[in-house]
């Protein structure tokens with residue numbers, strides 16, 4: 279696999295954090311290690327989309343209601359391209 283890199287922004291506002299973005303972080307980091315993918319993770323402040331959260335942004339694309347259960351599927355979509 280060539281140098282794959284994902285840029286991920288996670289909302290770290292209190293609502294998204296409480297809904298699960300806190301635990302997503304370690305899952306995303308493990309995914310990067312397991313698949314040898316460089317992942318840049320930055321946190322963002324609340325973007326006033328709390329009701330759709332937890333919100334993350336991968337290479338500029340927005341994902342809402344991201345959970346431990348669906349985050350790997352979302353990440354895999356990005357590395358298959």
Ligand code: FES
Nearest residue numbers: 291294324327328
């Ligand atoms: S806390 Fe994430 S959009 Fe508000």
